[in-house]
């Protein structure tokens with residue numbers, strides 16, 4: 734989720750959705766848990782991060798599993814919380830496609846799978862690769878080989894890079 738609209742103009746939450754905010758600490762812990770799970774599946778010769786959301790978990794997984802070849806594929810599908818058409822802004826480089834073609838294990842990492850539209854497009858680029866995400870929603874879950882936490886389809890996950898520390902009103906509804 735991202736956008737250039739000025740603060741105040743931007744709908745930051747949807748009343749029909751539950752909200753699941755994730756701190757940096759939690760995200761690091763969950764990404765490490767993903768790395769632990771993947772450690773038994775590799776070794777992987779290369780990791781492909783789906784930019785931008787997959788960049789942070791891919792870096793953490795690459796560090797934990799000592800994967801030195803780190804590639805990106807850039808896919809854009811959401812404006813704020815609205816899904817538009819999928820656009821591939823950067824393709825996977827030929828040397829990484831060749832690793833897979835020559836039988837090497839390639840790992841694809843994203844922050845989450847929601848409808849599965851992004852996963853479908855990237856899987857088609859690297860059909861034999863292992864697809865891993867930190868979080869998964871039911872609609873896209875079948876497209877992921879390994880994930881850590883499932884949330885319901887009507888939950889919006891707020892990642893730490895999209896958050897700031899802010900005042901929150903008390904549960905009782907008073908001002909403080």
Ligand SMILES: O=P(O)(O)OC[C@H]1O[C@H](OP(=O)(O)OP(=O)(O)O)[C@H](O)[C@@H]1O
Pocket residue numbers: 734735783784785786787808809810811812816843844845846847848849850851852873
């Ligand atoms: O399963 P889907 O319905 O396709 O949704 C999941 C994708 O949506 C988000 O990316 P987004 O396109 O918002 O771009 P970003 O990674 O740059 O935030 C998220 O990072 C996943 O890549």
Ligand code: HPA
Pocket residue numbers: 734811845847888889890891892
């Ligand atoms: O729940 C989500 N959170 C952040 N970005 C997303 N892109 C698709 N679904 C989500």
Ligand SMILES: [Mg+2]
Pocket residue numbers: 783784785786787808843851
């Ligand atoms: Mg993304």
